[in-house]
Amino acid sequence: MSCPAERRLRKELLELLTNPMPGIYIDEEKVAKNINEWIVTIEGAEKTIYEGETFQLQFSFNEKYPFDSPTVLFIGKIPVHSHIYSNGHICLSILTDDWTPALSVGAVCLSIRSMLSSATKKERPPDDMIYTRTCSKNPKKTKWFFHDDTV
Amino acid sequence: MSSSQTTTVNDPHLDNTTTTNNDTLPNNNSQEPSTSTDSSQYRSSTQYSFKPPPENSKTSTKPDLDDNEEEKRDDSMYVCNICLDIAKESVITMCGHLFCWPCLNCWLETKPQRQLCPVCKAAISKDKVVPLYGRNNEKQQDPRSKKSPPRPQAQRTEPDNSQNYQGFQSFGDAGFHLSFGIGAFPFVFFGSSFNFNDIRQRNGQNGSQFEEDQFLSKVFLWVAIIFFCWLILA
Numbered sequence: 001m002s003c004p005a006e007r008r009l010r011k012e013l014l015e016l017l018t019n020p021m022p023g024i025y026i027d028e029e030k031v032a033k034n035i036n037e038w039i040v041t042i043e044g045a046e047k048t049i050y051e052g053e054t055f056q057l058q059f060s061f062n063e064k065y066p067f068d069s070p071t072v073l074f075i076g077k078i079p080v081h082s083h084i085y086s087n088g089h090i091c092l093s094i095l096t097d098d099w100t101p102a103l104s105v106g107a108v109c110l111s112i113r114s115m116l117s118s119a120t121k122k123e124r125p126p127d128d129m130i131y132t133r134t135c136s137k138n139p140k141k142t143k144w145f146f147h148d149d150t151v
Numbered sequence: 152m153s154s155s156q157t158t159t160v161n162d163p164h165l166d167n168t169t170t171t172n173n174d175t176l177p178n179n180n181s182q183e184p185s186t187s188t189d190s191s192q193y194r195s196s197t198q199y200s201f202k203p204p205p206e207n208s209k210t211s212t213k214p215d216l217d218d219n220e221e222e223k224r225d226d227s228m229y230v231c232n233i234c235l236d237i238a239k240e241s242v243i244t245m246c247g248h249l250f251c252w253p254c255l256n257c258w259l260e261t262k263p264q265r266q267l268c269p270v271c272k273a274a275i276s277k278d279k280v281v282p283l284y285g286r287n288n289e290k291q292q293d294p295r296s297k298k299s300p301p302r303p304q305a306q307r308t309e310p311d312n313s314q315n316y317q318g319f320q321s322f323g324d325a326g327f328h329l330s331f332g333i334g335a336f337p338f339v340f341f342g343s344s345f346n347f348n349d350i351r352q353r354n355g356q357n358g359s360q361f362e363e364d365q366f367l368s369k370v371f372l373w374v375a376i377i378f379f380c381w382l383i384l385a
């Protein structure tokens with residue numbers, strides 16, 4: 001029997017492939033190679049400031065998933081947003097403190113997409129320069145101080 | 152719905168009969184309920200015989216595929232919110248969310264200081280979850296009383312995780328800043344390359360201030376003692 005983390009990831013993958021979510025696409029080839037590393041493409045929603053843009057999220061899971069949260073960050077072109085640092089780190093509470101095992105890749109994508117959709121201005125976080133110079137490579141090691149709970 | 156569940160749970164007699172029934176169930180096909188059984192057992196075994204007769208089940212194996220979707224939809228009600236399988240050793244929280252006991256227990260153990268329902272974040276605890284007993288569970292044993300199964304408790308490989316990290320260029324060094332985040336913002340602002348000196352300088356200042364304070368308090372202490380002696384002598 002495969003380990004519980006893998007088993008659950010396969011279930012999530014199957015679910016996302018059979019019932020795709022709008023604006024969220026999974027790189028099946030990459031996932032097939034390694035179930036613990038996912039690349040997900042997110043399309044900026046219509047009628048938002050990110051309309052027409054696409055971004056890529058990288059998910060990394062460890063063997064404690066879903067009890068431990070996945071590591072999630074943007075790679076490649078990083079969306080300009082007040083909660084997204086220029087190195088791809090995302091300031092979103094469900095990725096660390098507020099993670100629960102009932103959340104999923106789909107739920108995280110959805111909430112990142114809605115975080116993008118709710119933005120009215122394209123700007124970096126005020127502490128972007130300092131943070132990106134001093135932070136760990138792993139965003140889960142940052143002690144996030146969440147800007148606001150509404151997003 | 153929850154009320155019906157609690158009634159079955161709260162009826163220990165029913166549990167007992169169903170467990171003993173397990174042995175007699177195969178006899179039902181011969182439609183001769185064992186005569187020695189008491190009335191309650193008899194009732195339950197006849198109820199059982201209302202269930203699909205064996206002939207039907209044979210013919211229904213092929214159409215089963217078509218029914219699969221419907222079945223899936225029905226089954227999805229009983230899917231554990233953590234492992235996404237049909238819940239085993241199911242328990243339900245007071246907020247109405249279903250889990251396998253091993254799954255929920257593992258979650259409670261990962262965050263012992265902050266026990267929240269994974270679905271709705273209501274406060275939960277081991278004592279306040281209700282075990283669910285279906286009709287023909289082999290053993291109607293409270294899953295919480297069992298030792299949690301020998302789960303492969305994950306090895307602590309957190310640091311590994313950051314090393315294995317792929318597809319990422321290195322940014323400065325990863326060691327010293329962990330506690331910085333945004334909180335330490337004003338300190339860091341003095342210039343990135345002088346971070347340490349700056350903080351040390353501040354610490355130095357704090358240190359000398361501290362010494363001064365100590366000196367002053369000593370002086371006052373001596374003044375007080377001298378004053379006290381003077382009072383006594385005078």
Ligand SMILES: [Zn+2]
Pocket residue numbers: 231232233234235236238239250251254
């Ligand atoms: Zn489960």
Ligand SMILES: [Zn+2]
Pocket residue numbers: 244246247248268269270271272273
């Ligand atoms: Zn709940």
